[in-house]
Amino acid sequence: MRVHNDPMTRVPAARIEASGLTKHYSGVAAVDDVSFTVEPGSVTGFLGPNGAGKTTTLRMLLGLVRADRGRATIGGVEYRDLPAPLEVVGAALESTGFHPSRTGLDHLLIYTKAAALPASRATAAIEEVGLGEARNRRVGAYSLGMRQRLALATALLGDPAVLILDEPANGLDPAGVVWLRSFLRKYAATGRSVLVSSHVLTEMQQLVDRVVILHRGRVVRQATLTELADSHGDLETAFFELTTNQEIRS
Template identity: 50%
Template sequence: MIEVKGLTKRYDEKVAVDDLSFTVQPGRVTGFLGPNGAGKTTTMRMILGLDAPTSGVATVSGRRYVDLPRPMRAVGALLDAKAAHPGRTARSHLVCLARSNGLPARRAGEVLERVGLEEVAGKRVGQFSLGMSQRLGIAAALLGDPGILMFDEPVNGLDPEGIRWIRQLMKRLAEEGRTVLVSSHLMSEMALTADHLIVIGRGRLVADTGLEEFIEQSSTRTVLVRTPFADYFARVLTASGAKVLIDDTGALVVSNMDSLEIGRRAAADGVQLAELTPQRTSLEEAFMELTRDSVEYNVTEGAVR
């Protein structure tokens, strides 16, 4: 697992990460979320020993990354898709990494095939698109067949097929019992991929919870009701203790009463219903609500013309 304890990183007067503690468990995809500037990449760099913490400690499988004798066998990471020499071919880049960690050269071909780059194995990395570079970075992360994988914005530059592929890959890796930590600003993608969420804002922990629990905690339960007798039924529901709003389309947005009870009231009063749909907050809405005070730059609606 990945363990972060009291991690702090200061740059002069700026605190990028502030006494941050969390654990990333194996067997599930953990989404690492936060507004821009929240400290996600800095935290991942400290876990990987690329930045030294001001205080606190981060360990992988109980050891600091810098103390691992063959780190790629324990941890695979993608932080920068362009972190490869542009003059090297994809295969030579991976073979070099393999040799540096005591891995057989054949692993280069195996991971290139797994990420769909076997046909461009001899192409220079400098000629790769961003999407191809992302796949090469993922291949490098998989090179040592590690038990821990960390991805920072892995779907950047990928087309819809590539996004679907990386989503399925992360789920398979977690199902194999590996620890998977992935940061992303695409809430819709995280809603389809993550099992657990770690959310930070201004370098501090905001939430450490399951995906469903995170959305549930931030949700206001409502039911969307459409009926030809909207005004009448709104009065019926209000008299029964519900809170009713009428939206721009003429539909009723009902709170303080579930869909089953609303259906019963409609049947008892002979009210025909065209729609009766429970509404739920999306991950994006829950995230925005929880982190609205942690955004580094707030823009007032209507301020930009």
């Protein structure tokens, strides 16, 4: 995994682009005309209250949910058309679904075999996320924070140009949160794109370069932290002002 051993290594850029994404469930718009970009070399926070449409949008980006309208591309290509998706996009939308009887390393080895990746990727990934000493421990004995790290290791297997993570700090202790922040900042510094969904606004304030804020299925603001500071003071203030108003801002 070239990025982790050499933080100055550059990789092919891959921009995330969502254009007019719309998804209805039972006639109700869960996501309504959502458009945004995540530029290479940046960490973008994807924020919104529960039910704002964040998870549905992320799943559309990854081809797990078909949009009613609109298009999502990564490096100009829809996820389903990527010839080697794990080498372009690494995603961790949840820290569940691990077989409790498998070891952490075995879990990763299964993925490398399925994706025709070298087994050395599994070893490198589990070391990079700090689970080296627990590699031969069964996942059923992992804490929530350890499972979060294993989910991140799975996302890293293909050494991707893009990371899409949903609540990656959930279950991490304070030292783990600081580690994750440093890791993602360094990852983006190599020219990669990082999209992170989280409810922890204080952590997002320290991690991200810019934010996309959703409310009731629509984008109500996308801006850099500097731009938010100029208009609202800080991220927390901006978030509550933008998501507690009754009228959706276009």
